[in-house]
Amino acid sequence: MRVGRDLRVAPAITAREGYLVAGRIHGTKSVYNQIEDVHGRMVTLHDGDVIVGVLGHRNALHGYSGYVPEAITVGDRLHLLNLGGVIGVCTSQNPEVGKPFDVEILGAVLTFPDFEDRSGVPAHIGMNAIALREEPRTDVPVAFVAGTCMNSGKTAAASRLIRYLSREGMTVGGCKLTGVSLRRDTLSMMDYGAKWAVSFTDAGVVTTSPETSKRVARGLVRYLADAGAQVIVAELGDGILGEYGVQAILGDAELMKAAGAIVMCANDPVGAWGAQRVMTERFGLGIDVVTGPATDNAVGTGFVERELKLSAINARTHPEEFGAFVAGRLSRGL
Structure with a gap:
C-alpha cells in the first residue's frame, strides 16, 4: 500500500491492525529516533513531524511491546513502536531504546479505489496485497x-x-x-x-x-x-x-x-x-x-x-x- 506526500484523512478511525493513520510526532530522542520511508531510507524524526503509520502490535525483547487499543479518536496519543512505522500503545520498553515517540493521531488515511469516488475509504495495508495460495509446494527447496x-x-x-x-x-x-x-x-x-x-x-x-x-x-x-x-x-x-x-x-x-x-x-x-x-x-x-x-x-x-x-x-x-x-x-x- 503506497501513499504520497499529499493525502486526505478522516476523523473516523478503525482501531484494528493494518489500518493507516496520520500522526504528529511529539518529543525528541537520540536513539531509536528514525522511521523507514516508502523507499527503505531511514529518516530521522523531529518534534512536530507528520508521518503516516500503520496500527499494529509488537512484542520485541530488544525494543517495545504494545497493542492496538479498542478505540482511537483524533487527538489521542499513541506510540511509535518500531522503525517501520507501526503505531500502538506501548506497554513495555527496553532501556537501550528509551521511551518511544508519542504520536498524536490526526486521522485515518483515506484511499480512493474508485475513480469517481470522492468520499474515499480507510486505507489498509491489505489493499493490493499478495493473494496467498496456501496449497504448499515442496518441489522447490x-x-x-x-x-x-x-x-x-x-x-x-x-x-x-x-x-x-x-x-x-x-x-x-x-x-x-x-x-x-x-x-x-x-x-x-x-x-x-x-x-x-x-x-x-x-x-x-x-x-x-x-x-x-x-x-x-x-x-x-x-x-x-x-x-x-x-x-x-x-x-x-x-x-x-x-x-x-x-x-x-x-x-x-x-x-x-x-x-x-x-x-x-x-x-x-x-x-x-x-x-x-x-x-x-x-x-x-x-x-x-x-x-x-x-x-x-x-x-x-x-x-x-x-x-x-x-x-x-x-x-x-x-x-x-x-x-x-x-x-x-x-x-x-x-
Missing part, C-alpha cells in the same frame, strides 16, 4: 534461517546465503516470514542477489502471530515458487520461542517437507545448546549448521562442534564456506 532471538544474525546469514546461491547461477527468492513490518531485511535480500524478496507485510499483515504465521508462510513460499524461484531463502524473524508465530511454522509438517536446510543463528553457546534441544524435542527437526555471534571465533565454533556435534560456520567471516555448506544441503532437493 527452502533454506529456513531461524534464530534464538532477535538480533542473532539471521538477516546477515540469509543475505550471505542468497549472494552465494545467486553467484552459483541459481534464481533465488527471499522472504521474511515472521516479525513486525520493516522493509530493511527484504531490501537487504534484494541487494545480495534475490530476484524477488517479499515479507508478511506484502501479504497484508503488520505483525505476525501464531494465528497468522502458517498461512502467510505457506502463501509466500508458494508465491516465490510459482514466480520461478529455483531455491528459496526464508528468514524466520524473532526467535524460535518468540511470540510472532515461528513455532507454528516449524510445527507445520507440510512446510517442513520443503526444508532443504535449517540454519540456526545463536548469540552464544548456551543459546545454541538450547536451540538444539528445542528443535529436536519440540519439533523433531535437526539443525544443519549453526551461525551467528556464537560462531564469532574458535571458542564458540569449538563448543558447537564438540559438544553439540553440529557444524558451525560464521556467515559473516566465512561466507563462501557457509554458502557452499548450505548449498550442498539444498542440492538434495534440486
